[in-house]
Amino acid sequence: TGPITGHLISQTIPGIVGVAAIMSIGLIDAYFIGMLGGDALAAISFIFPITIALASLGVGVMVGINSMVSRALGEGDTERAARRANFGIVFAIVAGLAIGFALYALIGPIFELMNAPDDVLPLIKLYMAPFALGYPLQIGIMGLSGVLRAQGEARRSSYINIAYAVANWILDPILITGAFGFEGYGISGAAYATAIGWAVGLLFGVAMVRQA
Numbered sequence: 001t002g003p004i005t006g007h008l009i010s011q012t013i014p015g016i017v018g019v020a021a022i023m024s025i026g027l028i029d030a031y032f033i034g035m036l037g038g039d040a041l042a043a044i045s046f047i048f049p050i051t052i053a054l055a056s057l058g059v060g061v062m063v064g065i066n067s068m069v070s071r072a073l074g075e076g077d078t079e080r081a082a083r084r085a086n087f088g089i090v091f092a093i094v095a096g097l098a099i100g101f102a103l104y105a106l107i108g109p110i111f112e113l114m115n116a117p118d119d120v121l122p123l124i125k126l127y128m129a130p131f132a133l134g135y136p137l138q139i140g141i142m143g144l145s146g147v148l149r150a151q152g153e154a155r156r157s158s159y160i161n162i163a164y165a166v167a168n169w170i171l172d173p174i175l176i177t178g179a180f181g182f183e184g185y186g187i188s189g190a191a192y193a194t195a196i197g198w199a200v201g202l203l204f205g206v207a208m209v210r211q212a
Contacts, residue, residue: 007152014154018161025168025197029190032176040187043123046116050103050128054135057099058142061092065146073150085147085209092143096136104132126188134195137202144205148212156208164201168193 033040065088072081107128116124148157171193178184
């Protein structure tokens with residue numbers, strides 16, 4: 001109910017904020033990884049297209065869940081909406097597990113096809129192994145965001161992205177270059193920070209869905 005323009009604004013602005021938060025992670029990652037040297041930055045340049053493609057898959061899952069749940073709510077069938085939401089989240093996590101394990105098994109062949117240099121490939125593997133195993137968390141976040149957006153809760157959905165981004169901002173300098181006497185893990189630390197950020201976002205998303 002209410003004016004369409006108001007709904008468009010209320011649904012779009014939180015999405016812009018959430019996307020901006022996620023984009024900031026790439027900038028923070030690049031800054032601290034750049035401290036490790038040129039080879040580490042070269043590795044990230046090969047990794048970037050893969051991570052964008054995987055994020056796009058997650059967006060597809062989110063939009064699908066959004067569509068199915070919102071249509072059930074529009075029909076006034078809250079029980080069907082709840083069933084679709086539960087199935088969608090489970091589907092997202094199962095799909096994430098399948099994709100993540102496949103990516104983990106194919107790290108070498110994928111980046112060899114991309115003509116990654118032999119001296120950069122070990123760095124790519126150091127990053128992609130924890131990234132691939134943590135990927136189900138990312139697509140799980142997308143599933144939860146789809147459920148929230150289906151209910152018109154775009155603001156709560158953006159909170160998930162912000163929580164994930166803040167966790168990355170805090171963890172990147174600690175896990176990549178080290179801090180407080182901790183040496184850091186180098187380029188793999190960036191992947192660990194990302195996976196932990198996803199875990200934080202997932203827990204935050206569950207809380208948001210329970211409150212919606």
